[in-house]
Each structure stands twice: as structure tokens, then as C-alpha cells.
Amino acid sequence: MQLPQSGSSENEYFFYSINLNLINDRRRSPYQLAIHNIQTIVRRLYLEIYRNIKVNPINTIFNGCFFVVLGYFLFKLLLNHYKIIANPFQNELREGAILLTTKALLSGINPYDLDNQPQYTNVYGIFYHLVVYPFVKLFGLNFQIHRLVSATFIIATCIGLFKLLSQIFKISWLLCFSASIILYSQLIYLVNPLARPDGLGLFIFLIGLYIPWRYQFSRLSLIFSIGLGLLGLLTKPYFFFVIPYVFLYLFIFKSKLKGIRYGILSLFSLIATVTIVNMFFETYFNNTFFAHLNAPIGNDYLNDPYFSIIQFRRYIKHNLGISIICLLIPAIWIISKIFAFFKINKLVDFISKGKIYSKFFDIRKKFTNIGINLFSLNDPLIKASKTKEFKDDDIDKIPVDNSINFVIFCLVISLFIFFARMGHHHGNWLIYIHQLISPFLLIVVFKAIDNQWRSPISLSQILPIESNAVKNFIQDISQLLYHSVFAGLIILNLLTLTADDFMYKFEYGTEKWLSLNNLVAKHQNIFNSPAITSVLIEQNKPVYDSGLSEYFSDGVKSRKVFGIPFSMDQKNKEHFQKFNENIKEKVRDHQFDLIVLTPHYSPFISEDFLKQYYRLTQNMSAPMLFTLQDYDLEIWEPKS
Secondary structure, X not given: OOOOOOOOOHHHHHHHHOOOOOOOOOOOOHHHHHHHHHHXXXXXXXXXXXXXXXXXXXXXXXXXXXXXHHHHHHHHHHHHHHHHXXXXXXXXXXXXXXXXXXXXXXXXXXXXXXHHXXXXXXXXXXXXXXXXXXXXXXXXXXXXXXXXXXXXXXXXXXXXXXXXXXXXXXXXXXXXXXXXXXXXXXXXXXXXXXXXXXXXXXXXXXXXXXXXXXXXXXXXXXHHHHHHHHHHHHXXXXXXXXXXXXXXXXXXXXXXXXXXXXXXXXXXXXXXXXXXXXXXXXXXXXXXHHHHHHOOOOOOOOOOHHHHHHHHHHHXXXXXXXXXXXXXXXXXXXXXXXXXXXXXXXXXXXXXXXXXXXXXHOOOOOOEEEEEOOOOOOOOOEEEEEOOOOOHHHHHHOOOOOOOHHHHHHHHHHHHHHHHOHHHOOOOOOHHHHHHHHHHHHHHHHHHHHHHHHOOOOHHHOOOOOOHHHHHHHXXXXXXXXXXXXXXXXXXXXXXXXXXXXOOOOOOOHHHHHHHHHHHHOOOOEEOOHHHHHHHHHOOOOOXXXXXXXXXXXXXXXXXXXXXXXXXXXXXXXXXXXXXXXHHHHHHOOOOXXXXXXXXXXXXXXXXXXXXXXXXXXXXXXXXXXXXXXXXXXXXXXXX
């Protein structure tokens, strides 16, 4: 194979170097073929490094050092992620509820049948469990399999970001690597990497936006986006946002008619999906839609507008390097425009001739005029048209619709959704920012960084130097300066992301969990705290409160959808009341041989009522240290 020529871009070579000959044309054994491919990679990398050092030794050594530092952070994050996956115990109060739904599918139980509520209530969706199902069938029901599936889609999302930045936006591969590591560190924060549908849902969400954008919003790509939006709905409801994002972009920036057609097709597809799902899963939308819709009503914990500001402040603190870059890039842009409008080394002439004011403000107007078009269906709502004040050759150099526009649009919509509603939820600390905002923000920021990374402002523009050799030397120094600044800020960002207040050092709390296992093993019918749901599942004992069970009652309240009132679900309400009465009756009759509660947190049994029939015998704890949760547990036994 011929190596790329010296003029090839670093991206081109990077992807070429991994394009190996995997066809076993010499009948090598698998081991020999693997060794051959490794040797090929090493040989090509060696030749490329040697060539780069010979051409630009300072820049090559700098890039090599930067790559090593990034590799260190990636290793640290992978190790942390491995510890999360390998933890055999429950790592969040409601994580056990996910196992319960998967167990229901394995046992042939419909988790959304009314008879199985509220024990099997699941407010997320069914698709994640369908994806996990074949692996659990093969390897057994445990947290590790669920977390490994989540990890697969988290890593796939980060790899997808790398390929998007490198292949579509043609960004330097070191910057692509940096952005992917930053996103990875955010997606393994707190509950994201646990046994939850977040990783799968985010992957579906981003792919659902990428496909229509990549294929210019063609008819087939839009159909795919509708299908992925519906899968997002069945994974975790807000990943349905794929469809509103695409609809709004079509309507506002492409064609109102195309947007309306897309919206109508999406609406009919949604109605069909809801109808079919409701036929098989009786309480599905009670759990996954109405429970979310009603939960914030009158609940300051779930509806605190100021909490979105608190989260965003912490996000800025955790991403200090990116925050500084967001301020630095506009400053550099302004300086570069100043250099474009007049030469600094002629500034004295401008001042002496009294022309500095007129020269500085003799700036060309924008290349586009923005107008609102309300009546023509074939045109977008907001239309950008080229002005006639410029030469034709100038206009052709600047495309009216830049490929980054859709990403910026998604970022703006995500910010609006977060501050308007989703960021008010205390129970999702930074999760919505990492999922809905960070992917788009990182693309925009690293695209801006790359512009300066490849073509920084030359110091020779400032200094009146005639010698080409000196100019080239100064250009190399200015490039190294820019690389150092941005690389330093990226490293600062990774340091703040992996600081002790963000990347927690944790142990599994094995001894405490073994004590809980032994306690549960000695009893048969236990009314449980959600903190021991996984222990009950492991020992094949009934679960009464999975952690999500309490939200079933929110789904039966009277509610409004887009201003349309829906009456209270009387059937589900009566069923929930019967469940509560049944629990109280079992308490009165001492049918529970053990009750394990989280102090001051039991939606089904009040402590005053419990004291009449049971006595507190001991206190234990369920450590979930990765999510900073260490739940105290009260152990109650029947009074004699």
C-alpha cells in the first residue's frame, strides 16, 4: 500500500492508518494476522511521526505530549467506568426497579398489567429492557449486564462524536479526541452509567437528529428520524424530542410545507404507536407519561425554576476550561476581524491622515438579509437571502446555510427546554445538561477551537517584518502559542471534570451489603425500602416498593395535555387505593415477618401507624457511594 503524500491532512492519515488489510490473503492464522496488523500500524505511525518531526519538530512533539495527557485522562475514566460496571450491588435508590422490569419479562409477566401495579411501575420505558433481554437470558439477571449495555451505547455515542467532528467538520483529530473524552466523562457522571435507559436513549436521540441532517432532510431520512423518535419515546419519554427538533428546523429554516408534512406523518405515527402499545401494556402511558406530567404539580422538589440556574452554574464550574474558551473565541474573532479590516503596521499612517475612523467603520455589511415569510408554504418561516451590495465572487465564497447551523439550532432548543422546564427537577442533577446540551455545545465549541488551531492569527500581521525566514519562525511560534493555550484549557477542563467533587472515589461497601443479604435470607415476606430491591430480586422474594412504585399514584391524577383536560383514571385510582389498604391490613395482621424502611421516607406506610404493630429492632445502611447515597435503614419486627 502507498502511504499518503506529505500534503495529506492529519485526519486523512489518521483514518488511513487504521484502514488495515483484514482480508487473510496469505492464509495467516488469527494470531499472525493480528500481529501483522499491529506491526503495520506501528510501522506507519513511526514513518508519519518521523516525517512530521522532520518537517515541524516543535509541533509534532507538542501534539505527542498532548496526546499522552489525553490518554492518561481516558485511562482514568475507563477505570472508573469499569468500577461502576463491576459493582455487584445496587448503586442508586431506584436502580433495583430496572432489574424488576427485566425480571418480569424473563418470567413472562407483563410489567404494565394493572394487576402488577404499583410493584412493577416503570416510569421510563420498555425498549431498554427489550435490548437487554437477550443478554440477560444468556448471562443471567444482574446489574453488570444492564450497566454494560448502557456503557456500550455511551461509548458508541462518544465514538460517533469523534467521527462526526473528524469526518464531517474536518476537525483536527486531537481536538476530536479531546471532545470525545470530555463527553465521555460527563456521560459516566452519577446515574448516567447505571442500569438505566439513558445511554441507549441518548444514542437514539442523537442518531435520530444526525441522519436527517446528514442526508439533507431527504424523505427517507425524515422517515428514519420519526422511527427513531418513537423508539426514543419507548426508551425514555423525552428522547422523543427528536421529532419536535426536526419539525421546528424544517418549518423555520427549510420549508413550512415540508415541516407540516413531517409533523402530520409524525402525529399519525405517534397515534398508531400509542394505540398499539396501549393494547399490550395497559398502564404504560399512565407510568411513562402522565406520571411525569403530574409529578411536578405542587411539588417544589420537582418544580423549582431556580434549580436550573444552580445546575448550570455547577456545570460551568465543572467545565471551567470550556467556559473560558467560550469567552476566548469571540475575543479572538474580534481581533481577527480588526486585522482583516486594516493592517496594524499601517496604523500610524491612518492616524496621521485622519482616516482611522473611516477605515475602521468602513466595514462590509453582512452577506445575508434575514426575513420572516408567513405566507409562502414552500419557503421557510425565516429566510436568508443574499444582498446585492457585494460582488458575486465574494458572495459565492460564503455559503448561506452552514452545516453547523442545525447543531446551533439544537443547542438553542435544548437550552430553552432545560431552563423552561426540565432543569427544575431536583432529582436529575446535571443529567439533562449532559444529555441534551453538552453534545451540541461541544461540537460548536470545538469547531470554533479548530479554526484557531489550524489558522491562528499570525504575529507577523502585527509586527512589520520583511524577512520570510523570520516571518515563518514567528508563525510557528504563534501557532505553538495558540495550541498551548487551547490544549491547556482542555486539560484544565478534564482536571475539573475528574476532580474529587465530581469523580468520586468509592468502595463497594461489601460488608454492609452482605449483612443485608443475610438479614433478607432469614425472612420470607418483607415490606421493603427501595434500597434493598435488588437483594429481594436476587433471592426471588416479592418486591412491594421498587422505588418507582410511588409514582403510579401521580399517573392517575386529573391532568391536562396541551391544555386539553383529561379526567382522573378512576380504575387505576381504585386499584392503587386497594393496594394501600392491602398493605395496611398486612401490617395490622403481622403478615410481614420483617419491614425495612428508609427513615422519614415511606410513601406506603407511615411511621406512626407502623409503631402500633411493629417495633424497631436495629438500624443498618445500604451504601451507594458512587452516587453519594448511603441510605440508613430501620429494621422493624412484629410485636409479640
